[in-house]
Amino acid sequence: MRSRLFRYSLDQTDIPEGLSRARSIMAEPDYMDGDSDEIVKPKKLLNPVKSSRNHQDLHRELLMNQKRGLAPQNKPELQKVMENRKREQVLKAQKEEQEAHKKRSDLEIELMKRRETLEQLELEQHKNEEEQENTPEFVKMKSNLRRTKQEVDGQERAT
Secondary structure, eight states: OHHHHHHHHHSOTTSOHHHHHHHHHSOOOGGGSSOOSSSOOOOOOOOHHHHSHHHHHHHHHHHHHHHHTOOOSSOOHHHHHHHHHHHHHHHHHHHHHHHHHHOOOHHHHHHHHHHHHHHHHHHHHHHHHHHHHHSOHHHHHHHHHHHHHHHHHHHHHHO
8 A cells, every 4th residue: 555655656747736735645545456356346326316207307497497587486485484584573673663762761751851942942042142243232232231220220129
């Protein structure tokens, strides 16, 4: 056996490099020598399903349908079940998201109301500031004089 391996590794001049390395590692089978005719050489076993006439006809029909562009109309049962499950999961996830948005606690509702009122107040203040910036200066001075007059009148009444 060793002499065969050694001899084999020396006769690699006509084999490409990638194959020669792999073949030098693997042992050569004994039945390849051709010395022994009494040894039964292995043959590839036939697959009884593929060799059956029904299978060949079905395969031929499927290939012809595929070439024509006709897919089988009925999906396999497993594929139908898996598609239904996936669709149900997506619908369930969407329902859960909608329920999460709909069901809000009392605290969340109250916080939302407060946030809305604060936003409205900020908008009003912003509008007032814009109005004050756009008004002429004599109008501003007049309003300031009124406020000071009211404050002075209020102090006189208190005393």
